[in-house]
Amino acid sequence: MKKLIEKGIIGIIFLGIVLAGCIQPTQERTAEYSAEKEPFGIFAAFAQKHGLTIAQTREFFKKNMGITQESKIIEQLPSPSETFEKDKLKLLGSTAEELDAIPKENYSQPTFFGDFETSGRDQWINAEATTPMSHGIISTPADQYATLAPESKEMRATLFVRAAWGSTYYQGIKLYATISPEAAIQFHVNPEQFLLEPTFPTIHQNWVEKISIRGELTGNVEPGTYVITIKMSDPDIENVTKWIETREPYTNGNGSFTDPRGVATLTLNVPE
Known part of the structure; x- marks a missing residue:
């Protein structure tokens, strides 16, 4: 009986080590994530798709595209104004004059257009070397x-x-x-x-x-x-x-x- 108990304890300890090894990548995958640096969720989606950590994902984009964080994707664009959300809704139905009044700092944002969420993000999520x-x-x-x-x-x-x-x-x-x-x-x-x-x-x-x-x-x-x-x-x-x-x-x-x-x-x- 003592030997069986000892084997059981060893088995539990071994199982605990295996489980710890399994969950660690998942913990790393969400670590170091920053909504400010990754505003579109691209790095998180890329990491999940390819089984990588956020750190590994950043290294991939840095090595192959010179991008160290998602915010670099829109670094050249101006910051949107406080009317961004209202202006975005104008695409659903407005006069020519209302559309013409939308400032560049708003319509130059990728999220101004609805297809960024459906197909734009995929360009980076499915990126290759x-x-x-x-x-x-x-x-x-x-x-x-x-x-x-x-x-x-x-x-x-x-x-x-x-x-x-x-x-x-x-x-x-x-x-x-x-x-x-x-x-x-x-x-x-x-x-x-x-x-x-x-x-x-x-x-x-x-x-x-x-x-x-x-x-x-x-x-x-x-x-x-x-x-x-x-x-x-x-x-x-x-x-x-x-x-x-x-x-x-x-x-x-x-x-x-x-x-x-x-x-x-x-x-x-x-x-x-």
């Missing part, structure tokens, strides 16, 4: 609707054109508007040409551009529904030359956008 070269364009809100006010001689729209999540290229953009069916409306896009900067591995300051669109009635426009499409073309050669010389890697954004619906669609109703 070698960063693939990629580029792409996203516009928000991509589908807009408006009714021309009585006696009004113009229509307005505002949208945000941005580099896709995971973009490593600088992308030169030129926008223009078309209308169907044809109507006596002259469009002004501001800015018409601009450069979008990368969103990976860090988000650069000019990764998103706010676009103001104004349609000026230059003649009689029949009542009905008109579809205005915002399209993209290659920037002027002088801009392309300048950007190639000063930004690397560079590509024309037009080559990465193949959606036949264009960058954005504005449906305009002209009442009788």
